[in-house]
Structures are given as structure tokens and as C-alpha cells.
Amino acid sequence: MPELTANDxxxxxxxxxxxxxxxxxxxxxxxxxxxHTYLAGNxxxxxxxxxxxxxxxxGEFVSIIGPSGxxxxxxxxxxxxxxxxxxGDIRVQGHSPADVAPxxxxxxxxxxLLPWRNVAANVGLPLEINGVGRRDRERRVEELLxxxxxxxxxxxxxxxxxxxxxxxxxxxxxxxxxxxxxxxDEPFGALDAMTREQMNIELQAVNAExxxxxxxxxxxxxxxxxxxxxxxxxxxxxxxVAADLPIDLPRPRGQxxxxxxxxxxxxxxxxxxxxQAGGH
Amino acid sequence: xxxxxxxxxxxxxxxxxxxxxxxxxxxxxxxRAAVRRRVTVWGLxxxxxxxxxxxxxxxxxxxxxxxxxxxxDVARKIVDDASSGAFWGDVWVTLVEVLLGFVLxxxxxxxxxxxxxxVPLLERLLMPYIVGFQTLxxxxxxxxxxxWVGYGINSKVVITALVAVFPVFxxxxxxxxxxxxxxxxxxxxLRASRTQTFLKLKLPAILPYLVAGLxxxxxxxxxxxxxxxxxxxxxxLGSVILTRQASIDVAGVFSVLFYLSLIGLALSxxxxxxxxxxxxxxxxxxx
Ligand SMILES: Nc1ncnc2c1ncn2[C@@H]1O[C@H](COP(=O)(O)OP(=O)(O)OP(=O)(O)O)[C@@H](O)[C@H]1O
Ligand SMILES: [Mg+2]
Numbered sequence: 182m183p184e185l186t187a188n189d190x191x192x193x194x195x196x197x198x199x200x201x202x203x204x205x206x207x208x209x210x211x212x213x214x215x216x217h218t219y220l221a222g223n224x225x226x227x228x229x230x231x232x233x234x235x236x237x238x239x240g241e242f243v244s245i246i247g248p249s250g251x252x253x254x255x256x257x258x259x260x261x262x263x264x265x266x267x268x269g270d271i272r273v274q275g276h277s278p279a280d281v282a283p284x285x286x287x288x289x290x291x292x293x294l295l296p297w298r299n300v301a302a303n304v305g306l307p308l309e310i311n312g313v314g315r316r317d318r319e320r321r322v323e324e325l326l327x328x329x330x331x332x333x334x335x336x337x338x339x340x341x342x343x344x345x346x347x348x349x350x351x352x353x354x355x356x357x358x359x360x361x362x363x364x365x366d367e368p369f370g371a372l373d374a375m376t377r378e379q380m381n382i383e384l385q386a387v388n389a390e391x392x393x394x395x396x397x398x399x400x401x402x403x404x405x406x407x408x409x410x411x412x413x414x415x416x417x418x419x420x421x422v423a424a425d426l427p428i429d430l431p432r433p434r435g436q437x438x439x440x441x442x443x444x445x446x447x448x449x450x451x452x453x454x455x456x457q458a459g460g461h
Numbered sequence: 462x463x464x465x466x467x468x469x470x471x472x473x474x475x476x477x478x479x480x481x482x483x484x485x486x487x488x489x490x491x492x493r494a495a496v497r498r499r500v501t502v503w504g505l506x507x508x509x510x511x512x513x514x515x516x517x518x519x520x521x522x523x524x525x526x527x528x529x530x531x532x533x534d535v536a537r538k539i540v541d542d543a544s545s546g547a548f549w550g551d552v553w554v555t556l557v558e559v560l561l562g563f564v565l566x567x568x569x570x571x572x573x574x575x576x577x578x579x580v581p582l583l584e585r586l587l588m589p590y591i592v593g594f595q596t597l598x599x600x601x602x603x604x605x606x607x608x609w610v611g612y613g614i615n616s617k618v619v620i621t622a623l624v625a626v627f628p629v630f631x632x633x634x635x636x637x638x639x640x641x642x643x644x645x646x647x648x649x650x651l652r653a654s655r656t657q658t659f660l661k662l663k664l665p666a667i668l669p670y671l672v673a674g675l676x677x678x679x680x681x682x683x684x685x686x687x688x689x690x691x692x693x694x695x696x697x698l699g700s701v702i703l704t705r706q707a708s709i710d711v712a713g714v715f716s717v718l719f720y721l722s723l724i725g726l727a728l729s730x731x732x733x734x735x736x737x738x739x740x741x742x743x744x745x746x747x748x
Contacts (some may be wrong), residue, residue, distance in 0.1 A: 256591045261650055287650040297665045297742040310653045332549070338742065 184402065188456065197255040201235045207341040208272075209362050209394045210260055215269035216419075229255045230266070231419030239361065242385075246406035247415030247423075249457075253398040256415075258363050260396065261285060274361065285362040285392075286355025290370045292347035294339040294354075301326070301335030304353045325353040328387065343377050345376040352384070356391070363388075365397040369404065378439055381407055385434060402455075407434055412453060416458040423458035426450060505513075530712035538716040552720060554697040558614060558686040559724070562621025566678055569622065570629030571671060578637035596633065597626045600684075603692050617689035617697070624685030628677035636670030637663065669743045672736045679728045683721060 212235050229252035237243050245253050249405050252343075258264040259271060262278030273283035286307075294303045300308075304325055305318045313321075326332050329349040339347055348368060353447040355363055370377050371378045381404055388408075405412045407430055414424040428447050430438065438444055514532050521529040530538075542548040577584050603620045610616040630633075640663060646656045690699025696718050705713035 263646065263649055282652055286649075287647065289643050289647075291643060293641070293647055295644070295665070296660065307651050310648075310651045310657055310661070 185215035185313075186220075190439075198452065207275075209239055209241070210235065210271070210273050210396070212236075212260075212271040212413070213269060214258070214273055215259060215266045217252065217259060217264065217266045217268075219255075220287045230259075230322050231416075231417075234270070234422055235413060235425070237394055237396055240388070240394050242388050242395045242408055242410045243413060244411075244414060245396065245398045245403065245413045246410040246455070247420060248417045248455075249400075251420040253263050253415060254366050257366050257386050257396065257398060260362075260386065261287060262366055271404055281457040282348075283362065284358065284360045285364050286352075286358065286360045288348075288351050288355045288365040288403040289366045292339070292344070294347060294350055296339055300331065300339060300342070300350050301336065303339060303350055304335075304357055305387040306354060307357045311396050321357055322353075325357055328356070329353045329383065329392075329422075343376075345372050345380060348380065349373065351384075352387070356387070356393070361394060363393050363397075364394045365395065367398055367400060370400065377401075377404065377435070382434075382436065384408060385432070389433065397435050402448045403439065403444065405442070406430070406444050406451060407438060412447075412451050414454045414458060424454040424456065467505075471687030477533075505712070518586065527709070528711065530715060534712045535715045535719070538712045539719050541627035542713075542716050542720070548701070551696055551698050551701050552724070554614070555686050555699065555721075556724060557582035558617040558621055558689065558697065559728070561618045561680045562685055563625055563679055563682040563728075565618065565622040566625035566682065567629050567675055570626040570674065570678070571633050572631050573626075573635035578634055584634075593629075595627055597731075599627070600688050603688055607692050612693045616692075617694065619688055620692075621682045624688075625678040625682040628681060629671070629674040632670045632674030634666055640666045641671070641698075669740055672740060675732055676729065677738070679724060679732055683725050683728075687721070 203397075212233060213217055215230055215233040215235075216228075217230040220230055221227055229250075231252075235243075235256075244260060245297075248384055251356055257266060259266050260273055260278065260283070262273070262282055265279055271278065273285075274281075276283070294300075295306070298306070301319070301322045303321045307319060308318045322335065323332070326335055329352055331353070334342065334346070334350075339350065344352065348371075355365075369380050372380065373439070384395070385408055385427065387393065395408075397405075397408065409428050412424055412426045412428060415421070416423040416425065426447070430443055430447065517529070517532050526534065528561050577587060599620075602623060606620050606623065607616045625636045644662055644666070645658070653661065686697070687699040687702070690697040691703060694700045698721060702714055702717050705717070706710075733739050
């Protein structure tokens, strides 16, 4: 299977690991030649995803970056089984999302909390829908609020929280069912730079602690490099995977990693690939 | 210090943590400002009716008490009506029409909106008719309704419901349309059933819209009931207005208007009291 890697597009120094090789163990996501064309209201065909081939291993952190409108959100929805691709093969946790609904948590750009529920009830929503009893639910919600640093905030209304705190609630909600996969669509796009770095560090801890595989769409190159095991660069619409760059920065990565020369080197690589792929 | 500069100082002091000139803390200043605001509201609350009555008295003397009765005459009539059993009978008839029509309109309007919103194609197909019917003055249908349903209470209830149903229907439909797409996507991602999505997302989301619709509907219902009684009825406040008009009892008509606004106020407050606990989350934080 001819896979486009960084080597086809730009010289990559120090990329010994074959790119789309999962970091460890089983594959959580395996998609080959995924295409998706939307049919607009006026009958016009919009080829969003041209050809996406991608693998994500258990516990791996993969970022997707690419020009606006290139089909990143579409790709996430395909993984989530919310959109069925026009062509190609996809397996999530070993099954086609169309047959067996995959287990995942979903985080959007907006926190997307239900304003009539307090924080705890928002975090507990997935459990409620799965029919988990109140007692178990409360215990689990407590654990998660602690995980995202919001213990004691359970009874607050979402609008009493800052944007960053709301997004933490959304992440807690996505993790309540302990999914092996977290799908995030520009989760920190609305946050200020400082809060964003803080959230990046916390998300890294969650990924390491729980071993949850993460696929995150982002527009921030630094964020992608900081968090990821691999950064997947998509070309403009109809998109294909232009490059799949391994990020071999040692973990855990801390505050000092932002602005480090190592991160800068990787970021420049990503930037070079993006320019060649005709994005941004 | 003059009154205005004092106020300016207070306003500047609000939200700042430093002490103001005369040693009062900003909190004290703010509390005093709040007290002053309350006094102003009370003052105006007394002043406005006084001015209205004075202007009314003046006008009535200008145009003649036959056309515009003096406030005192109207007040006397209001007291008279309050002690008349027949009058309370008419109040009761109108109240029953209003409430029955309102309940019917609320149920039908909300149910129709839920149904239309759950079938996207239906909404698209029906939209032109809905808009068309919305612009039609429903009151104009009242004579037809009396032909179809007769002159009894039924026709009044139907007319009332017809007038009141649209605000409920349109508001709830707007509520459905306002539901965040990402919130729906979230429910899908959680594999919520249709019922779960309805109960946990859609219903709470449309509630403020429903209540807004009900608030308009209750006012419309009173209009509907009165117009229904105008068309043909021997009891109810609408027919009382007509009888009094025939005998040029202007003060009497004013008295009925007084009781009608009282009914409107009472029903509106009742509705607000009943619905408020469900809407606490959607209220403005700072009020
Ligand atoms: N439901 C839809 N119907 C029709 N076209 C759609 C639909 N959803 C997305 N598209 C189109 O498909 C293309 C890809 O959309 P998508 O949201 O996946 O892009 P994206 O990479 O996430 O963009 P952004 O970075 O701006 O979030 C866009 O051109 C968009 O207009
Ligand atoms: Mg997107």
C-alpha cells in the first residue's frame, strides 16, 4: 500500500521510526483509502476527503492538522461512525463503525455543556444514557472531576465556570465511560494561550495515565507537536494525508518544552510539509 | 457635595476596591446606591398612577363625562360590579372560556410543533402554509367558527384556542430550530435513543421558548374569548361590554376593562410563578 510519508514531501531529519507505525500494541483505528463527498443542498458534490489512510495504535496520541475546510472534522465524524464514508475501509477497535458502534469520547471546540444541568450532571450524562445507576454515577463523576482538577465544582452551573474550566468538564464527560479512544475537534481553539498550554499539559497527563488513544484536530502546530506521538498533515480539499510525522520528543513534556529548540525543529518540519501540501 | 457629583462618585466607586473620600467602603456605597434606586422605583410607582388619574380627570372635564367618565365614577362602578353576583357570573364564564381555550391551544400548539419538528420534510412542506396562516388575522375567522360550532361556549373556546395556538406553535418550533447542532451530535455520539434525546436535550432546550409562547398565548386567549363573545353571546364580559355600550354606560365599560386587565395580570403572574422553577438556568446571571 503506497503510503505518503514526510519523506515524499520534505526531508525529515531523525525520523527513524516508520511513520504510520503505531507506538504500541493493537490498532484502535485503521483506515485505508477513505473518501468522503458531501452532497450539498443544491445537489452540488463537495469532495471533502480525497484519500485518507491512517492508523492509530492503542494509547497513541495523533494530531491532525491541515487547511480549513480540508475535511478534518469529517474524518473525526467518520471515525465516530456519525458519517459514513463514500469509499474506503475503516475499522475502529477492529470493527466497521457502521456495524459495531465504536467506544469513544468526543470533545468539540465549544464545551457544548447542557446549561440546565450542573457540572456533575453534565459529566454523568453518558453514564445516565447507558443506564448506570445513580450511586455508581456519582462516584465515577467525582473521580473524573478530580482528574481534570475540578473537585468541588460538581454542583456549580456551567455558566459559573470559565471557558477553560468548561472545556475541562467536557473532557471529563468524554472520559466518563472510560473509552479507549478520545476524539477531539479543535478542543482548545477558543482558549487563551496560557490556558491552552496548561490544558495541553493536563491532556498529556490524561493520555499517559489512562492510556487513552487520542485523535485531535488542531490548527496549532505547537500544540500538535507538543502533545503528539505523530502529527498527520492533510492537504487542501479534496484532502489526502500529505505527511505522517513522528514526534520523538521525550515524555513527559513539560512547560519548558514549549519554546524549546527541539519542539521548534519539529514545528518547522510540520510547517514545511504544510507549505508544500498547499495549505494555509 | 451636590447630588449629581455624589452620584458620579458613587458610580466611579462601584467595582473599585479603594475607599471613597468620606471613608465609606465601596460596598457601603453600592448598598446605598441600591437603596436609592429602590426609593426611586417606589416613588415612580406612586407618581405614575397619580399623574395618569390627574390627566384623566382633566381630559374628562375637557371632553365631557359622557364620553370619558371621571375616575371617581369608574371607581364607583368597579365597586358596584364587585358586589354584583351577576357580574361575577360573567367573569366566571369568560374565565372558563379563556382557560379552556388556553389549555387547548397550549396542548395542540406544543404537540403540533413537536410533530412537525420531528419530521424535517413535513416542516419544509408545511412552512408556506404556516407562514400564510400566521399572517391571517385569526379573529376574522370568528364568524365562521360560530357558523360551524354554534353560539354556545364551544364556539368561544374554539375561537380562543385558535387565536392562542399560534404563538405556542411558532415559539416551540423556533425552540426546536434553535437546538445546537453540536448538542445533537453529542447525543448521537453517546448513542442516546430518540426518547433519551428528546427528554434530556430537546425538551429542556425548548422549554424557555414554550413558556414565552404560553405568555403570549394567555394574553391572546383573553382577546379571543372577548371577541368570541362579541360575535354572539348573552353572557361573559364581552357581552357585558356590548350591553353597556348599548346603554352608553361608558363608566361601566371601563369597569369591565379593569376586570379584564386584572384577569390578564393574575393569569400572567400565575403562569410565571408556575414556570419559573423550570427556567432558573436560562435566566440572566446578573439580574
Ligand atoms: N454536512 C455537510 N454538508 C455539506 N458539506 C459539508 C458538510 N459538512 C462539511 N461540509 C464541507 O466539507 C468540507 C470539509 O468540512 P470539514 O468540516 O470536515 O472541514 P475541517 O477540515 O474540519 O474545517 P475547519 O478546519 O474549518 O474546521 C468543507 O468544504 C465543508 O463545507
Ligand atoms: Mg472542523
